[in-house]
Amino acid sequence: xxxxxxxxxxxxxxxxxxxxxxxxxxxxxxxxxxxxxxxxxxxxxxxxxxxxxxxxxxxxxxxxxxxxxxxxxxxxxxxxxxxxxxxxxxxxxxxxxxxxxxxxxxxxxxxxxx
Amino acid sequence: xxxxxxxxxxxxxxxxxxxxxxxxxxxxxxxxxxxxxxxxxxxxxxxxxxxxxxxxxxxxxxxxxxxxxxxxxxxxxxxxxxxxxxxxxxxxxxxxxxxxxxxxxxxxxxx
Numbered sequence: 001x002x003x004x005x006x007x008x009x010x011x012x013x014x015x016x017x018x019x020x021x022x023x024x025x026x027x028x029x030x031x032x033x034x035x036x037x038x039x040x041x042x043x044x045x046x047x048x049x050x051x052x053x054x055x056x057x058x059x060x061x062x063x064x065x066x067x068x069x070x071x072x073x074x075x076x077x078x079x080x081x082x083x084x085x086x087x088x089x090x091x092x093x094x095x096x097x098x099x100x101x102x103x104x105x106x107x108x109x110x111x112x113x114x
Numbered sequence: 115x116x117x118x119x120x121x122x123x124x125x126x127x128x129x130x131x132x133x134x135x136x137x138x139x140x141x142x143x144x145x146x147x148x149x150x151x152x153x154x155x156x157x158x159x160x161x162x163x164x165x166x167x168x169x170x171x172x173x174x175x176x177x178x179x180x181x182x183x184x185x186x187x188x189x190x191x192x193x194x195x196x197x198x199x200x201x202x203x204x205x206x207x208x209x210x211x212x213x214x215x216x217x218x219x220x221x222x223x224x225x
Contacts, residue, residue: 092157
């Protein structure tokens with residue numbers, strides 16, 4: 001158990017809908033990272049937040065947004081969902097404010113868009 | 115060409131064998147990560163390297179910054195080592211750090 005929690009574990013929804021994925025980092029970690037893992041594209045870095053501020057952006061679509069709250073939990077919002085958004089979404093946390101720090105991964109949320 | 119290349123893509127070994135997985139990258143990096151993803155999907159960070167060598171139990175990771183190459187070695191392999199091993203690199207940009215993943219090496223260790 002990494003200490004990082006993600007909810008929900010599974011999510012099934014329809015095209016055009018909007019969903020919110022939630023991540024709680026390990027106690028004491030200020031950084032939260034979001035990743036997408038799809039069958040055809042592998043793991044991709046989406047976005048990094050540190051202590052409430054966006055630090056780095058990866059291949060995150062404009063239909064996706066994220067935020068980190070004062071209690072350090074983070075939410076990833078996916079809107080106007082398409083079939084291709086079906087994937088595993090991981091969050092990770094670390095003490096470090098840089099992407100070079102060691103990260104601890106949550107169990108993931110499996111999103112299926114029908 | 116991908117910024118991070120791993121080889122081999124698939125690897126089958128007998129229990130007890132010494133295993134090497136390679137990772138080459140084409141960008142300047144500040145750190146290289148080795149991750150393990152089990153069949154259930156969970157990801158564990160094994161190593162984070164910026165130079166030299168690190169060892170944890172039966173796992174050893176090395177990096178050669180000049181050659182832009184890293185290796186992950188597993189000694190005395192065991193069926194529970196069966197997983198996908200993923201290499202990722204952090205490159206520092208003025209616009210924000212970037213983390214790029216390799217496509218992974220799928221390892222199966224037979225008893």
